[in-house]
Amino acid sequence: MHRLALLAALVAILPxxxxxxxxxQEIRATPVALDPxxxxxxxxxxxxxxxxxxLKGTDRRFGGVSSMTIQDGHFVMLSDGGVVTRLLFSGxxxxxxxxxxxxxxxxxxxxxxxxRDSESSTYDPATGHVxxxxxxxxxxxxxxKGFATADGYVAPKLMADWPDNLGAEAMVRLTDGRxxxxxxxxxxxxxxxxxxxxxxxxxxxxDAASFCYKGPPGGFAPTDAAQLPDGRVLVLHRRFSPxxxxxxxxxxxxxxxxxxxxxxxxxxxxxKIAPPLTVDNMEALAIEPTPAGPVVWIxxxxxxxxxxxxxxxxxALPKDF
Numbered sequence: 001m002h003r004l005a006l007l008a009a010l011v012a013i014l015p016x017x018x019x020x021x022x023x024x025q026e027i028r029a030t031p032v033a034l035d036p037x038x039x040x041x042x043x044x045x046x047x048x049x050x051x052x053x054x055l056k057g058t059d060r061r062f063g064g065v066s067s068m069t070i071q072d073g074h075f076v077m078l079s080d081g082g083v084v085t086r087l088l089f090s091g092x093x094x095x096x097x098x099x100x101x102x103x104x105x106x107x108x109x110x111x112x113x114x115x116r117d118s119e120s121s122t123y124d125p126a127t128g129h130v131x132x133x134x135x136x137x138x139x140x141x142x143x144x145k146g147f148a149t150a151d152g153y154v155a156p157k158l159m160a161d162w163p164d165n166l167g168a169e170a171m172v173r174l175t176d177g178r179x180x181x182x183x184x185x186x187x188x189x190x191x192x193x194x195x196x197x198x199x200x201x202x203x204x205x206x207d208a209a210s211f212c213y214k215g216p217p218g219g220f221a222p223t224d225a226a227q228l229p230d231g232r233v234l235v236l237h238r239r240f241s242p243x244x245x246x247x248x249x250x251x252x253x254x255x256x257x258x259x260x261x262x263x264x265x266x267x268x269x270x271x272k273i274a275p276p277l278t279v280d281n282m283e284a285l286a287i288e289p290t291p292a293g294p295v296v297w298i299x300x301x302x303x304x305x306x307x308x309x310x311x312x313x314x315x316a317l318p319k320d321f
Contacts (some may be wrong), residue, residue, distance in 0.1 A: 027062060027087065027098060029053040032278050032311070045271025046321050047250070050295065052278060052313035057085075061100055063302045063310050067171075067224055068284040069123040069130065070297075076123070077284065078132060080301060082106055082116025084147050089312070105150035107137040119283070120171035120224065122179070131202070133168030133181065140168065140181075142203045152203040158196055158210055162186050169283075172225040172233060174255060177201070180233065181208070182222040188212035192264040193222055209260035215267050216249045224285035228294055231255065235267055236285040236298055247274035248282035248298070252321065270321060280311050293317060 033039040034049040042049045057063065064079035074097070077085040088097040106116045120133035128145025138160060141153040159168060162183055169184035179198040186194040193215060196208040213235075215222060220237035227233050237249040251267025258265055273279045280300035288295040296315045302308040 027055050027057045027085075029055055029089075029312075032313075034313075035277050037276055044273055044277060044315075045250075045269070046318050047271045047296065047315040048318075050314045050316055052311060055310040055312055057100075059100055061102075063304050065299045065310055066119045066283045066301050067121040067132075068286050068297070068299055069121060070286050070288055071123055071125070071128075071130075075286065075297075076121075076130070077299065078118050078121045080117050080119060080135075081304075082118055101147065103132070103143070103147060103150075106132070106141055106153075107134050107139055119167065119169045119184075120181070122171050122173040124173055129201075131171065131173065131179070133171045135167040135169075138162050138167045140171070140202045142201070154203045154206045156196070156198075156202060156206050156208055158208050159183075170222045170225040170235065172227055174227055174233075175231070178255075179208075180225060180255070182213060182225060182235070184221045184223070188264065190214075190264065195265075197258055197260060211258050211260050211262070212264035213253070213267065214264040215251055216269050216272065220247075220249050223283040224298075226285045226287045228252070228287055229289050234270075234285060234287065234296065236282060238282050240281070245275055246279055246281050246300075247272060248279050249273070250296070250298075268321075270317075271315075278311065278313070280309050282311070288314075293319065 032052045035041040061083045064081050065077045066080045068077040075087045082103040084101050086099045117135045118132045119135050123130050130143045132141050139153050139155045141150050143150050168181050170182040172180050177200050181196040183194045192212040195211050195213045198208045199205050215237050220239045222235050223238045224236040225233055232252050232254050235251045239247045249272045250270045253265050253267050282298050283301040284299040286297045294317055298313050300311040302310045
C-alpha cells in the first residue's frame with residue numbers, strides 16, 4: 001500500500017493501544033458530489049454516480065479502510081490496523097446497527113500496527129469464512145463467521161519475496177472456490193502485475209499458479225477486486241502523484257482468460273476517477289447485486305492521516321459493459 005515515507009515510519013511503529021481502544025460510538029456521513037465544481041455531473045467513464053459520503057467515526061479506531069465485503073446486508077470493512085467495522089448503510093447514511101472490534105488473531109501479537117497490516121479480504125457466504133491478506137508477513141489468514149476466531153493461515157511460497165509493504169493488496173474468492181490474489185508492485189518481466197490463482201482455499205491449497213495482469217497505463221496499481229454476478233471480476237486501482245494527488249481506476253477481467261504462464265490478462269478500462277473529481281486513496285471494493293443490476297461500492301483508506309478522508313462512493317454499471 002502507498003505510504004508517504006515519513007508517515008509510514010511513524011504509523012507502523014505505533015502500538016494499537018495508542019489508538020484508544022474505546023467503545024464504538026457512531027459514524028457520521030457527509031454527502032459529497034462527484035464533481036464539487038459541477039454537482040450536476042452524474043457520470044465518469046462508463047459508470048453512473050449514485051452518491052457518495054465522507055465518513056467520520058467518533059471512535060478513533062475508525063479509518064484505514066483497506067478492504068470491504070458485504071455480509072448479510074452489512075458492510076464489513078477491514079482496516080490496515082486489523083480493526084473490523086460492521087456497518088449497515090443506506091442512501092440516508094449509516095444506521096444504528098454499527099460495531100467495531102479488533103481481529104481475534106493474526107500475524108504477530110497485535111501490539112503494533114505493522115502486525116495486523118491487512119490489505120485485502122474476501123468472503124464465502126455459504127460458510128461465513130473470511131480470508132484476510134497481510135503485508136509484511138505476506139500471509140493469508142482465515143476467520144470463522146463474524147471474525148469469531150482464526151482457524152488457519154498460510155504463507156504461500158510464491159508470496160515469500162513480495163515487498164513487505166506492497167504485498168497481497170487485492171484478493172477475491174471466486175464462486176467456483178478458486179482465489180485470485182494481486183500484488184501491488186511485484187511485476188512480471190513486461191511490467192504487468194504479478195498475480196496468483198489458487199485452486200481452492202489457500203489455507204488448504206497453498207500451491208498457486210502465477211499469471212500476469214495488465215491494468216490501466218500510467219502507474220496504476222491494483223488495490224482490491226470483487227466478482228460480478230456474471231462471473232467476471234472488477235479490479236480497483238490507485239495511483240499517487242506528489243503533484244496530482246490520488247487517482248483511481250476500475251477495470252473488468254474474465255477469469256476464463258487466465259492462463260498461468262501465458263499472455264497477460266488485460267483489464268478492460270471502465271473509468272478513471274481523478275481530480276477535480278472527488279477521489280482519495282481508493283483501496284476497497286464491493287459489489288452489491290440489485291434488481292436494477294450490480295452496484296459498485298468503493299472506499300478509501302485515510303491512513304489515519306488528517307489530509308486524507310474515508311470516502312464511500314457507489315456507482316451503477318452500464319448494461320452492456
